[in-house]
Amino acid sequence: MTPRRAYLDALVAHLGPGDVLVSGLGANARWLPHLPVRVPVFALCDAMGAAIPLALGVALTRPGRRVVALEGDGALLMSPNVLATVAAARPANLTCVLWANGRYESSGGQPLPDAPVDWVALARAAGIAHAERIGDAPGLGAALARLRTVRTPALLVLDVLFDPAEEIPPYSERPEEIRARFRL
Amino acid sequence: MDGASRIVAGLEAGGVTLAAAVPDTWIGALTAAARRSPRLRVVDAAREEEAVAIACGAALAGGRGAALMQNAGLLNCGGVLASLVELYRIPCVLVVSCRGDWRDPVYYHAPKGRVTEATLAAWRLPWIHADRTGDLTAQVRRCVDFAVESRGAFVLLISGEDLA
Numbered sequence: 001m002t003p004r005r006a007y008l009d010a011l012v013a014h015l016g017p018g019d020v021l022v023s024g025l026g027a028n029a030r031w032l033p034h035l036p037v038r039v040p041v042f043a044l045c046d047a048m049g050a051a052i053p054l055a056l057g058v059a060l061t062r063p064g065r066r067v068v069a070l071e072g073d074g075a076l077l078m079s080p081n082v083l084a085t086v087a088a089a090r091p092a093n094l095t096c097v098l099w100a101n102g103r104y105e106s107s108g109g110q111p112l113p114d115a116p117v118d119w120v121a122l123a124r125a126a127g128i129a130h131a132e133r134i135g136d137a138p139g140l141g142a143a144l145a146r147l148r149t150v151r152t153p154a155l156l157v158l159d160v161l162f163d164p165a166e167e168i169p170p171y172s173e174r175p176e177e178i179r180a181r182f183r184l
Numbered sequence: 185m186d187g188a189s190r191i192v193a194g195l196e197a198g199g200v201t202l203a204a205a206v207p208d209t210w211i212g213a214l215t216a217a218a219r220r221s222p223r224l225r226v227v228d229a230a231r232e233e234e235a236v237a238i239a240c241g242a243a244l245a246g247g248r249g250a251a252l253m254q255n256a257g258l259l260n261c262g263g264v265l266a267s268l269v270e271l272y273r274i275p276c277v278l279v280v281s282c283r284g285d286w287r288d289p290v291y292y293h294a295p296k297g298r299v300t301e302a303t304l305a306a307w308r309l310p311w312i313h314a315d316r317t318g319d320l321t322a323q324v325r326r327c328v329d330f331a332v333e334s335r336g337a338f339v340l341l342i343s344g345e346d347l348a
Contacts, residue, residue, distance in 0.1 A: 022241075042244060046267035053204075053234040054268070057241020057249060060225060061202060081230035085238075089227050179272045184245055 001161035002136050004028075004099070008035060010137035011097070014144040015039045015068070020058060020184060023070040024051035026106035027168045028099065034169055042182045045171050049079035052096050056086055059094040062184055066093045066148065073100040073119065074112055080122060083155070087127025092151040095144070101162040109164055123155040130154040187316055188217035188347040191279065194324020196223050198332075200277070201247035203227070204235035208254035210281035210344045215252060232257030233264045240274040248328065250277045255284070255300045258339070262307060265337055273335040277328050282313070282341040304339060311339035316346045 004027060012035050015021065019039045023029045029043035042058075044051060055069035076082070076098060086094065098119055104110045123131035130147070134140050134156050147154050185193070191214060195203065204227040205215045218226050229235040232253045239249025253261075258280045269276050283290070284297020304311045310330060314320060324340060331338040 044268070046271060047237070047264055048267075049233065050237040050240075050264055050268050053229070053237035054241040054244070056227070057202060057204070057238040057243075058245040059241075060227065060238075061242045061245035061247040079231065079233065082234050085228070085230045085234055175272045179244075179274070182244060 001159060003161045003163060004031070004166065006137040007099070007140055007158055007160065010141040011068075011144070012037050014141045016148075018065050020062070020065050020067045021070070022051050022055040022058060022067060024048070024072055024075050026072055027166070028070045030168050030171055033172050040182050040184055041178075043173070043178055045175065049075045049082070051075065052082045052086065055094060055096070056089060056091060058184075059091040060089060063091075063093055065184065066095065068144075069094065069096045071096060071098055072105065073098060073102065073117070074104045076119070077112055077117065083123050083126035083128055086153050091153050094153045095147050096153070096155045097140075098155060098157045099160050100157055101160040103162045105162065109162065119155070119157045128153055128155050131157070133157045133159065135159050186217075186348060187320060187345075188214045190320040191314070191324050191342070191346070192217045192221050192224065194321040195250055195328065196221060197321060197325040198277070198328025199248045200224060200250045200328055202239060202242035203250045203252055204229045204238035205252035206230070206232050206235055206254070206257050208256075208281055208283070210342065210347055211252050211254055213347050214279065214342075218252070232260050236261055236264045236276060236278070237268060239276050240268055243275050248275065248332065250279060250328070252279045254281045255296050255341075258300070259296065259303060265307060265309070269337045275331040275335055276337050277331045278337060278339045279324075280339055280341050282343060285343065287343045287345060300341070309337050309339055310334070311341060314340055314342045314346045320346065
């Protein structure tokens with residue numbers, strides 16, 4: 001199982017000019033200020049489940065930018081309906097990256113309801129044809145590179161190691177700072 | 185021009201570029217009018233919290249967003265209004281069908297009608313009832329302007345009569 005930081009490093013390395021990053025709450029949002037991200041970032045510290053619809057609104061308004069949304073499996077389990085909304089809106093420039101570790105990590109690592117949710121199958125059933133499961137960091141990088149030429153919404157499901165000992169930095173930016181700096 | 189078209193004209197005049205909608209009988213009529221606008225992108229959302237977030241995304245990207253929904257959906261939205269719209273100070277105008285008020289005789293809407301205004305007050309959100317006897321287009325534009333200037337939410341409550 002691949003740890004979070006390896007995926008984050010691959011993600012950051014494969015973001016290019018013109019990309020936009022929208023992150024759901026939790027560990028990713030807390031890590032991003034400490035990584036060399038060279039694209040606009042809008043990171044949530046709350047608003048569980050809002051990352052993908054927020055990114056959808058950005059993507060539809062700025063069709064010339066590729067928007068990458070980071071969301072956790074706990075958040076998406078709370079609002080899986082957004083998969084159908086994305087499929088219906090058909091944004092050509094939205095890639096959703098789902099971090100699946102089966103845990104509500106930001107609230108203490110409690111397990112999700114013990115159900116074998118197949119996110120790739122669920123996304124496809126909702127109408128997102130391009131959905132794939134990723135098992136390692138090079139796979140994420142390759143998928144992000146490949147998706148640059150794909151003109152349909154996509155969902156990448158990352159198998160992420162849950163590591164209770166991971167030293168996740170605290171939130172280091174206030175919402176007003178994030179909002180003020182986010183300029184496209 | 186019917187009321188739905190006047191509301192859409194107000195959204196257009198306010199510079200709204202994207203309207204995310206979850207229909208009920210009344211909002212469905214409004215959404216149909218919005219789809220006829222060449223200046224509005226209508227996004228069909230599966231749930232109201234999504235509609236708010238989609239509208240916020242439009243605002244973050246340099247456009248202006250509106251969310252169209254019934255008051256049942258508005259009552260779902262306390263979390264996203266607090267943790268996204270208010271926390272990040274994002275303009276978002278909500279056009280909400282106010283089912284269950286004195287103009288709406290359908291019995292099963294009445295519980296929502298009884299708590300809508302009190303909930304908006306508790307959430308400290310600015311809101312008005314649309315006044316179809318006045319300039320509805322100008323009212324809607326002022327709602328959008330208020331949301332933009334205050335960098336927050338503004339809720340316009342409408343009835344079925346306002347759409348006629």
